[in-house]
Amino acid sequence: MNKRSSKSWKHSAARASWLACLTLCFWAGMVSADAVQGEAITESKLKNLLPDPGMERLTGDIAKDAWSYYSADHYVVDKETVHGGKQSLRLNATDKTKGYGVYSGGPASEGPIDVVEFGAWIKTNPPLGEGNWVRVYAQIYLKGGALVENTAVLKGASADWRFIGARVPLGGKVIDRVLLYLIAENYAGTVWIDDVCLGYGEAPLKKGANLIPDAGCEDVSKWRPYGEGGFIRDDAVMHSGKSSMTLKAGEPLRLYGARCVVKPEGPAVALLVGGWCRSSRTGGRVSLTADVHYKDGSVLPGLAVLFPANEAGWLNQEKELLINPGEIDYIALSAELLYAETGQVWFDDVYLQLLTR
Numbered sequence: 001m002n003k004r005s006s007k008s009w010k011h012s013a014a015r016a017s018w019l020a021c022l023t024l025c026f027w028a029g030m031v032s033a034d035a036v037q038g039e040a041i042t043e044s045k046l047k048n049l050l051p052d053p054g055m056e057r058l059t060g061d062i063a064k065d066a067w068s069y070y071s072a073d074h075y076v077v078d079k080e081t082v083h084g085g086k087q088s089l090r091l092n093a094t095d096k097t098k099g100y101g102v103y104s105g106g107p108a109s110e111g112p113i114d115v116v117e118f119g120a121w122i123k124t125n126p127p128l129g130e131g132n133w134v135r136v137y138a139q140i141y142l143k144g145g146a147l148v149e150n151t152a153v154l155k156g157a158s159a160d161w162r163f164i165g166a167r168v169p170l171g172g173k174v175i176d177r178v179l180l181y182l183i184a185e186n187y188a189g190t191v192w193i194d195d196v197c198l199g200y201g202e203a204p205l206k207k208g209a210n211l212i213p214d215a216g217c218e219d220v221s222k223w224r225p226y227g228e229g230g231f232i233r234d235d236a237v238m239h240s241g242k243s244s245m246t247l248k249a250g251e252p253l254r255l256y257g258a259r260c261v262v263k264p265e266g267p268a269v270a271l272l273v274g275g276w277c278r279s280s281r282t283g284g285r286v287s288l289t290a291d292v293h294y295k296d297g298s299v300l301p302g303l304a305v306l307f308p309a310n311e312a313g314w315l316n317q318e319k320e321l322l323i324n325p326g327e328i329d330y331i332a333l334s335a336e337l338l339y340a341e342t343g344q345v346w347f348d349d350v351y352l353q354l355l356t357r
Ligand SMILES: [Ca+2]
Pocket: 054, 055, 056, 082, 083, 084, 085, 086, 087, 088, 194, 195
């Protein structure tokens, strides 16, 4: 994030919402009453989206820095007490009735997000006592205006650096922006903040069961001729089990194939299409190709996984193919040998699985 956009967090709306949340929303989305020890979040491998997470570019000049304060009291650049790098941010809290803190933010997401992770390393002197705490509070603004809040709270006496953080499941929502506040409350003393993290995660898609009824090509009665047809079961060549399915090129510039139609249930983000293929051919194209037919009559055709020529043996190829949203009526999967001049291909252990969030 560049300097210009980082300044966009210093607007009055953020301060107003902070004041509102101080009184109204403190306990909303509270995830942790005590410190979450360890690096569970910092090791999450998510890209850190904060403009200056390590306080390394902090100058102490509110007009220049990526961090803003919202109380009347300034933060200080500390080069002595650091968690990582050469600097940390220090708050000098003198009045227990005030909140002392800073905030920064994260950008809009490019696509749906499944989890937001945030956290920070905190040190206090004197140690936090009964009724004192430091919290990391995230305001996640979704596209369309909804607000998701979550808070991780550091409590308990310790003079050491401690990590607090939280994971917020969003279930595939698009983020407009995130504001991340670090606040000491009901506390008089010194607070250091360093190595803050804010990341957006897209969880791996969930794989459904294989929809192909005769995936191992043991029976092949579930497959139908496609194009010029001409496929047969081969009991002498197989990747696994007792047989495979083979297609032979005949007339050049023709399509020889076998097709299987499945009726999946429920929505999907993508299809996982793959299988094992062995081929001995001249020219042409070998593929597993899916056509998705929707209940509204529309068709998404030609989602193909290509197999290179591989006379030496069996080769596995697979692909995650994004599909359009909508209710699927059926999917036709074709094992194809297209435009080959001569030759033969074998397919075995074919799979077609729905991928969902
Ligand atoms: Ca640092």
